[in-house]
Amino acid sequence: DQQVKQNSPSLSVQEGRISILNCDYTNSMFDYFLWYKKYPAEGPTFLISISSIKDKNEDGRFTVFLNKSAKHLSLHIVPSQPGDSAVYFCAASSGGSNYKLTFGKGTLLTVNP
């Protein structure tokens, strides 16, 4: 049973435009969410996170939005740059005694010059 779902395997956008990557989750116990970026032949790089007590977190060009009622989060990248082309993983954790990260399958973002 996949508890974190990224339903779009790939996304292509033009440089300078907004990239919106989506993530849905089913486990209502998740209380912390993270986005990781992964280039080929490299490990995932932590990008941005959000606690369930917030609905928005911003860091430069990256903003994560959380809609708890819909069990949905999204990552907005504005403006998109060719260097943002990578696989983006959504991850979630339920805290408590289990801080295990549950990852989605990832979305390949391609930003075209």
Add this chain to the structure above:
Amino acid sequence: DTEVTQTPKHLVMGMTNKKSLKCEQHMGHRAMYWYKQKAKKPPELMFVYSYEKLSINESVPSRFSPECPNSSLLNLHLHALQPEDSALYLCASSQEYGSYEQYFGPGTRLTVT
């Protein structure tokens, strides 16, 4: 220094070989993790060490044997692997087990022949 290093980058081994993967971090993190990632799949947690003690073993076969000699080093000893064990093996660390943000190394690409 926010780097997690892993050696070797690539490893090819036969099913009767014994080899080891190494991971090192100098961020003072007290939790370290081993993940396995197959192509086009999310990382899957294998082991968690907290303060140099094994905290979590996600029912990993005994042909994988983790070791944490000190707070900066994490090894994964491999013996009698199967071809289906071929994957990218990722090491990660976090400040504590309970710190959500994990920092990943570049991984070791393992091929079992």
